[in-house]
Each structure stands twice: as C-alpha cells, then as structure tokens.
Amino acid sequence: MRKRLVVQVVVSLVLGCSAPPQTGIFECDPDAPFPSEFCKAQLADAGLDAAPEAGAFNPGPTPQAGNTCMGKCVPVPSGGAGYWSEVPVSVRFARADALPAACPEDAPNEKFRLFDQLVAPPAECEACACEPSEGTCDGEPPQSIEIRAGTCAESAAVSLPFSGPAGWDGSCTSENGLPAGASCGGELCAQSVLASALPGPTSESCAPKSAAPAFTTTREWKLGALACMANTHDDTCGESANKRYCVADPGPEFLYCVHGKGVTEPCPDNYNFERYEMYPEEPIDDRGCEACECGAPVGSGCMGSLRLYSDGACSLEFEKSSISSIDEKCIDVHPPGRAIGAKAVTDVTYFQGTCSSSGGAPKGSASPNKNSAITFCCRKSHWILR
Structure with missing residues (x-):
C-alpha cells in the first residue's frame, strides 16, 4: 500500500550563530500529480509501496502519463x-x-x-403614537342652572332654579325667568348664575398613527x-x-x-x-413589531355657550359665557338684580384630547x-x- 509520509524538516536560518534551527512538519502525498523531488526521494526511501496496513485505503496504481x-x-x-x-x-x-x-x-x-x-x-x-382623540357631543345643556342671591365668590347663597323644561335641548326658553329687582330674603336674587358641567362626550377614542x-x-x-x-x-x-x-x-x-x-x-x-x-x-425571518394601541382619551370634552337674555324671547342678550364638560361655571350678573328673562345653550362641540400609546415591541425571529x-x-x- 502507498502511505503518506510525514517528514520533519529542519531549516537553519541565517540569522546569526546563536539562532536555533527552525523545524516544520511536511506531509508528502503519494497521490500528488507532481510531487517535489524531495518528496519523491522520501517516499521511495520509506517504502510506501509496501504491503498495506489492515483497513487502510488503497489508492490504486498511479495514473499513467497522458491520462x-x-x-x-x-x-x-x-x-x-x-x-x-x-x-x-x-x-x-x-x-x-x-x-x-x-x-x-x-x-x-x-x-x-x-x-x-x-x-x-x-x-x-x-415608537408608537396616537392621533388626537375623536368623539361626539349630543348638544345637551347642563343638567342644572341656578340663579343665586350672592356673587360667585360667596360659597353659600340662596338659589332659585333656572333650568329649562323637561327634555330641554338647549334652545331658547323663558322657563323660570326672573324679573328685575326680584328679592330673595332681603337680597337681590339675580347676583350670579351657576351652571353645572355639560354632559361629557360619547363614542370617543384615539387611532394609532400607524397600526404597525x-x-x-x-x-x-x-x-x-x-x-x-x-x-x-x-x-x-x-x-x-x-x-x-x-x-x-x-x-x-x-x-x-x-x-x-x-x-x-x-x-x-x-x-x-x-x-x-x-x-x-x-x-426564515418573521421579525417585526407588535401592533400599536391607544388608551382612553385624556383632556377631551364638550364645550358650548350659555347665553342670558333680559327678555323672554331671547332677543336682548346681555351675557355669553363658555361652559364645558370639565367643570361647573359661575357667572356674576351685572348689574346685580337685573331681569333674567330667558336663556339658551348653543354651539356645543367636541374638543380633542390625547391618548397614551402602547405596543410596538419587537416580535419574531430569524433562523437558518x-x-x-x-x-x-x-x-x-x-x-x-x-
């Protein structure tokens, strides 16, 4: 069998008298098409055509020249x-x-x-982000309106009901109107008007700026x-x-x-x-991001105008004040004791709030x-x- 021969080669480098020789191991391959003269001599000396070892691979005869x-x-x-x-x-x-x-x-x-x-x-x-909130206001007026025998700065004062009729939609009404100079226990009745907060919006939400x-x-x-x-x-x-x-x-x-x-x-x-x-x-790659989501709106609401009139036909307006669903609204009457013959609630609209965002975390993976x-x-x- 022809076997590989591993030969130790000692090379002296001309680096000075004290330099040690360099030693390497070179493997001579009997199947190499053009072995070096050095390998030819080493292979011949080692008797690589001797009988094969048990279980060793026999490469067969060396190819002839021309093939x-x-x-x-x-x-x-x-x-x-x-x-x-x-x-x-x-x-x-x-x-x-x-x-x-x-x-x-x-x-x-x-x-x-x-x-x-x-x-x-x-x-x-x-990062996920949300659009401003969207919602609707149905235009309902405040649930209660009162005429107070005291200014807005007075926390305790006699009050008279000034709300509209049952099912009132905020249109002009003289319900519970008060003539000029009306007295409430020795005090002028018409010193301030207190309206409760407007009903809040319905069907409001925020949409993600990008779903994914x-x-x-x-x-x-x-x-x-x-x-x-x-x-x-x-x-x-x-x-x-x-x-x-x-x-x-x-x-x-x-x-x-x-x-x-x-x-x-x-x-x-x-x-x-x-x-x-x-x-x-x-x-195989399914990396991406989780869907964006938005929380409940914050800071949104409904706002409108409370209009007060001296007459019962809503033709002589003396006050127009903004009211909202955020809080009640107190309006001082000038001059105190004047006639308050009618009122109306108009221009109820929705104002936008903001929503916190969530989602957008990485998901998926890539693998061979x-x-x-x-x-x-x-x-x-x-x-x-x-």
Whole structure:
C-alpha cells in the first residue's frame, strides 16, 4: 500500500550563530500529480509501496502519463449512513465577508454559496403614537342652572332654579325667568348664575398613527462556504477496486467534500475530517413589531355657550359665557338684580384630547432555513504544512 509520509524538516536560518534551527512538519502525498523531488526521494526511501496496513485505503496504481488527473484523486464516500453525493467538490470555508466573489480558474463552476452562524438581532421598531382623540357631543345643556342671591365668590347663597323644561335641548326658553329687582330674603336674587358641567362626550377614542410601526432589521452571517467544481474525470485516476474521482485542487484553503441535502446522518468514514451544516443566504425571518394601541382619551370634552337674555324671547342678550364638560361655571350678573328673562345653550362641540400609546415591541425571529440546508463532509487537503 502507498502511505503518506510525514517528514520533519529542519531549516537553519541565517540569522546569526546563536539562532536555533527552525523545524516544520511536511506531509508528502503519494497521490500528488507532481510531487517535489524531495518528496519523491522520501517516499521511495520509506517504502510506501509496501504491503498495506489492515483497513487502510488503497489508492490504486498511479495514473499513467497522458491520462493524468490535474487536480486530486479522491475516493467516493464509503461507510456512515444517509445519502451523500458521489462526486466530491472543492470547498472554501471562511468568514462570510471574506469569501471570494467567484471560484478560481481551475475550478470555475460555482456549485454552492452557503452560510452559517447567523446573527440576527430583534427588529428595531419606531415608537408608537396616537392621533388626537375623536368623539361626539349630543348638544345637551347642563343638567342644572341656578340663579343665586350672592356673587360667585360667596360659597353659600340662596338659589332659585333656572333650568329649562323637561327634555330641554338647549334652545331658547323663558322657563323660570326672573324679573328685575326680584328679592330673595332681603337680597337681590339675580347676583350670579351657576351652571353645572355639560354632559361629557360619547363614542370617543384615539387611532394609532400607524397600526404597525415601521421597523428595520439587520442580519449577518459569520461563516461562509464557496463550493467549486471543475469538469471531473474519474478515468484519470487509474484502475482501482475502489472508484476515485479527479477533483479540482485550487489550493490549501480548499477542502475536498461530499454533500447531502438537509441536516443529514453522520459523515462517511473516509470524509470525516470536518463537517459543516450550511444554509442559503435568505433565512426564515418573521421579525417585526407588535401592533400599536391607544388608551382612553385624556383632556377631551364638550364645550358650548350659555347665553342670558333680559327678555323672554331671547332677543336682548346681555351675557355669553363658555361652559364645558370639565367643570361647573359661575357667572356674576351685572348689574346685580337685573331681569333674567330667558336663556339658551348653543354651539356645543367636541374638543380633542390625547391618548397614551402602547405596543410596538419587537416580535419574531430569524433562523437558518434548515429545510434547504446542505451538509458538507470533508477530507483534509494534502496542502498541509504545520
């Protein structure tokens, strides 16, 4: 059997008399198409054509001149489980950002460009925000209006009802009107008017400015694989009981590998130096952001105008004051004791508030597409100097 020979080479560097010799280990490959003169001599001296060791691979006769493998003769996969490609490929494994843009000239056909060690952080989501609130006011007047025998600054004062009739819609009414000079226990009755708060809005809410917030994602593969092929010819590797293929031998950075689809069974016995599970560049990626939501409106309400008239027909207005659903409203009457013959509530409208936002947290993840995985099982290159 022809065996590899590992030779220790001692090199003295002309660095000065005291410099120690440099020592390296070089592996001479009997299958190399053009072994160096040094390796030829070492292989011959070692008797590498001696009887094979038990269980060792017999590469067969050396190809004859004129029908020579210009790359590397490697065996078909044997042993192990699962299905593996019969024809090996030359594969370079490197940092993904350092992979060559194309295969080398002596193996110009790109078979695979695959990746592993995915780094895919969660999505970066824009903050959720809400539009101003929207709602409706039905135009109802305050539930109660009183004429008080005291100014707004007096907390305790005699009061008379001044609300409208049952079911009042805020239109002009002389209900409970009071003539000028009316007396309440020795005090002028018409010194102030107190109206309760307007009824609040109904059907109000805030809409998210964006139901799904905008987001960005990034990803990076740390490891890449470039698998290259030349035209393979098994008839250039000589006659052998064990079939061998001539594969491209682009250099020491490439390994000879068989491949199988998916994350497959253990590697073949004669291709178990290194194993890689590699994936397409596009991962399975469902990263995104949770939907935005808005809370209850704050600071919104209804507002309108309370109008007071001297006459009962709402033609002589002497006061117009803003009222709202936020709080009651007290209006001092000038001059005190004047006639208050009628009132009306007009221009009831909704004013907007704000809503707090929630949601928009990152969700989902990115992962390699295992359904499209390719597993490589590799022999070590004969380009070894260690």
